[in-house]
Structure formats: structure tokens, C-alpha cells
């Protein structure tokens with residue numbers, strides 16, 4: 445007796461519907477397991493449904509076209525899985541890979557005939573079952589320590605140096621903002637009360653972290669991009685190759701401890717003596733598991749992280765955004781889907797707390813603690829008590845649009861509103877750190893330097909050559925006005941309104957001297973790799 449044709453037809457149909465679901469689920473589960481997102485979390489499985497359900501729909505649609513339709517549906521889901529999973533830099537590369545995937549699947553379907561669906565389902569089913577249990581994954585925080593760290597010198601005061609990424613300057617706070625006065629007090633009066641000197645007119649000569657920070661540490665300001673950085677070919681991994689600052693501090697006898705993000709590494713420079721480095725993973729979703737948010741919110745975040753580099757999802761988002769005004773005209777209010785570029789502030793806040801805990805252990809003399817903290821950097825998701833906003837639409841990127849105009853007046857202020865909350869959270873975390881030091885006998889001669897690396901960057905127009913004629917003093921302030929405060933036995937507490945470029949500021953630590961006065965100038969990117977020096981108009 446041969447196989448029952450009705451039963452085998454139903455089995456084939458079932459396989460054709462399920463296969464795309466499995467194909468989209470497998471790489472997603474590999475991603476979450478690589479990021480150490482707990483398997484027991486309901487959010488993980490909700491997010492997984494966000495992959496499986498579109499896959500099943502695609503499979504059902506394909507199965508209507510029988511074997512050919514199924515081959516196309518499976519080919520599309522493999523291409524989409526590749527687009528979602530692989531971090532390729534250009535749309536062209538993505539399209540090539542997607543086309544190759546699609547072609548291979550369709551060829552395999554033709555070659556394998558009716559064995560195709562069972563084989564591909566078994567393969568991806570096996571991945572779905574085994575991937576979440578695979579060991580490894582990248583840790584949220586990675587610690588490395590040198591074996592031959594010298595004993596700390598007790599004759600040298602502790603130096604604590606924290607770069608707060610995107611902390612705008614006091615002069616850059618928009619006066620029209622509801623909470624402007626509170627932020628000004630937090631960044632000026634509160635620091636002065638803690639014995640700091642605050643430079644209200646500090647600015648960065650560079651707009652991007654990867655240009656600003658390497659030049660801060662090398663006290664340099666060349667008219668070129670990527671100075672002092674190794675070419676890693678990876679936009680998400682910058683390695684500093686020159687570090688005049690660490691070398692000078694080491695020559696003074698300091699041991700150096702680094703607290704850094706996975707975005708920029710300060711511990712791998714060939715001649716840089718780093719005794720200890722803690723690296724926090726900025727794009728890790730693992731840390732989101734502990735957020736006090738609902739499973740649905742966390743699922744949305746996890747999916748958002750996963751779809752971050754997808755070309756297809758980007759097109760879908762754009763299409764949906766264009767559809768909304770038309771739907772509104774016929775009385776259908778489609779909800780906004782916010783673009784959430786990740787939760788970099790969450791691991792950064794945990795790292796800042798970790799630095800404070802390390803300082804609380806005492807024995808800090810002779811040590812430079814250097815930290816690069818991606819706060820109050822967008823995404824603005826933390827309220828002033830460092831709790832995430834309950835509604836995801838409140839999780840904001842610094843810009844509403846890519847292109848010539850990044851924000852209109854209302855969009856800019858809406859972003860600033862959330863930025864202020866995240867800045868107040870950041871200030872509170874720094875406050876805890878300062879309180880620990882103040883309670884120690886080292887406070888008297890300790891040196892504490894806190895500064896930003898550029899402005900809030902919540903601009904109407906980004907400072908590029910294309911926008912040159914449109915830039916206003918407000919755009920200059922949003923782009924370049926940054927925070928700078930120092931507590932040092934050599935620097936009396938108070939407020940300075942002298943414009944100081946942070947690329948010159950390390951003389952405060954290295955020599956205990958005010959930076960040399962220089963004309964206030966900043967760099968505007970004119971084209972790829974080209975920077976032009978122009979007067980800083982932020983204080984006009």
C-alpha cells in the first residue's frame with residue numbers, strides 16, 4: 445500500500461507553512477543567545493513570535509502557489525534572515541547576499557523536489573532547538589587585567605576622569621526649555637558646590653566622538669578625520685592607537701584603570717600601559733532583561749535591536765511612516781512606530797555605578813580612573829531617577845529625520861525635554877561618585893575631571909558642508925557646546941566663562957594649568973574625510 449496522498453499533501457502543506465517560521469526564528473534565537481538574553485524570559489518568546497508569525501504568513505501565502513510558491517516563500521525568508529542577521533555595511537552588499545541566498549534556495553528546491561521542504565524544515569528546526577542551548581555569547585561586561593601591575597604610589601593623588609558622551613555645555617542649554625533652569629543648576633551650581641570649576645563656555649572642536657575623544661587624549665586638533673585611530677574596518681569598533689595622555693600619566697607613576705564601551709577601545713594601543721580595563725557592550729540586549737519594563741516593551745526592544753541593521757525592515761518602516769498621513773486623511777489613526785537605536789545608556793549607567801563601587805573600596809591613590817560613559821547619549825530612555833520611560837514612544841533618538849533638517853522646532857524641544865531627564869539621571873550618578881570621593885581622606889588633593897565630547901547634537905541642521913549656509917548659532921551650540929568641570933587642588937572652584945576647547949583641557953590634569961587661550965573654532969565636515977575649520981558661532 446503506498447502513502448495516503450491526502451495525508452502527504454496535508455503534511456507538505458503544513459511543512460510549507462512552518463518552514464519560513466523556523467527559518468526566521470533560528471537566527472533570531474542565535475542573536476538573543478549570543479547576547480545572553482535569558483531563555484526563561486517571556487519577552488524573548490514574545491519577540492520570537494514577532495519573527496515566527498510573519499514567517500508563517502509568508503509560508504501560508506507561498507503554499508497557495510504549490511511547490512513553486514513554497515520555494516519562493518522559503519527563498520524570501522532565507523534572504524530576509526540573512527538581511528536581518530548579517531551586519532553588512534552597504535545596501536548593495538545586502539542586496540547581493542539576499543539575491544545569492546534566494547537563488548541558492550530556489551535552485552535547491554528545484555533539485556530536491558518534494559524532499560526540499562522536509563530537509564530545510566529539519567535543518568532550521570534543529571537550529572531552533574539547539575542554538576539557544578549553545579554555550580558562549582558575549583558578556584555584558586568584559587574585564588581584563590595586566591598580570592604585572594605596579595604597586596600604586598601613595599604620594600600621587602587619585603585622578604578620576606569621566607567623559608560623558610553627548611553631555612552638552614551649560615551655555616548650550618536652550619533657554620526656551622521648561623526644565624532649562626533645573627539642568628543649569630545641576631550642571632553649574634551643584635558642581636561648584638562640590639568644589640568644581642565649571643567652564644560654562646566649553647566646546648568641542650569636533651562633532652563626532654571618534655574625532656573628539658582621540659584628540660582630547662592627544663591634546664591635538666588636526667583638520668582630519670579618524671586621527672589617532674586604527675583602521676578596523678568596523679564602524680562600531682574604534683581602537684585608539686595613540687594616547688599621549690595615558691603615556692604622560694604613566695610616566696608620572698600612575699597606574700591606569702579604564703572603563704570603556706565596546707564602541708571605542710583605549711586599552712589596546714601598542715605603547716599604552718593600561719593595568720585594568722572593563723568593557724561594556726553598548727548594543728547588548730542582555731542588559732535589557734533586567735529593566736523594570738513590561739514583557740511586551742522588552743520584546744519590542746529586543747526586536748528593535750535585532751532589526752537594527754536590516755535593509756528590508758528599514759524600507760518597511762519608511763513605507764509605513766509615509767502611509768500614516770494618508771490613513772489619517774481618511775480617518776484612520778495609525779500609531780507611530782518609534783525608531784529606537786538601542787539602549788546604550790543602560791549598560792553605561794551600570795558601568796558608572798561600577799566605577800563608583802570600585803572607588804568606594806578605597807586605595808585609590810596613584811591611580812588614574814578613566815571612563816567613557818555613553819550618557820546622556822541618545823537613546824533618551826531614562827527619567828531623572830534613571831528609570832526607563834514606560835511608553836516606548838518616549839524613547840527618543842536625537843533626530844526626527846535623517847537629511848538636511850534633522851528636527852523642526854517642536855521636534856527639537858521634544859527631544860531636549862527627554863534629554864534633560866537623562867542628563868539629570870547622569871548628573872545623579874556622577875553625584876554618587878563624587879560623594880564617595882568626598883567621604884574619603886583623598887578628596888583634599890584628588891583630581892576629578894568630568895566633560896562631554898560634543899554637544900547634545902539635537903540640532904535643527906547638522907553641521908555639514910551641505911548645511912553650511914543654514915547653520916545658526918543655535919545649531920553651533922547644539923553641535924559643539926559641551927560640558928567641562930574640574931576639581932583639582934590647583935584650580936579654585938567657581939565658574940569660568942572663558943571659552944575652552946576640550947581638546948586643550950587636559951593641561952588642567954597634566955600640568956595643573958589653564959589651557960592656552962585660542963580662537964574659538966570648530967570643524968565642519970565638508971565631504972568624506974575633509975574637515976574645514978570655521979569660527980565657532982555658538983556664543984554670538
Ligand SMILES: [Zn+2]
Pocket residue numbers: 609610652653654897898
Ligand atoms: Zn560622542
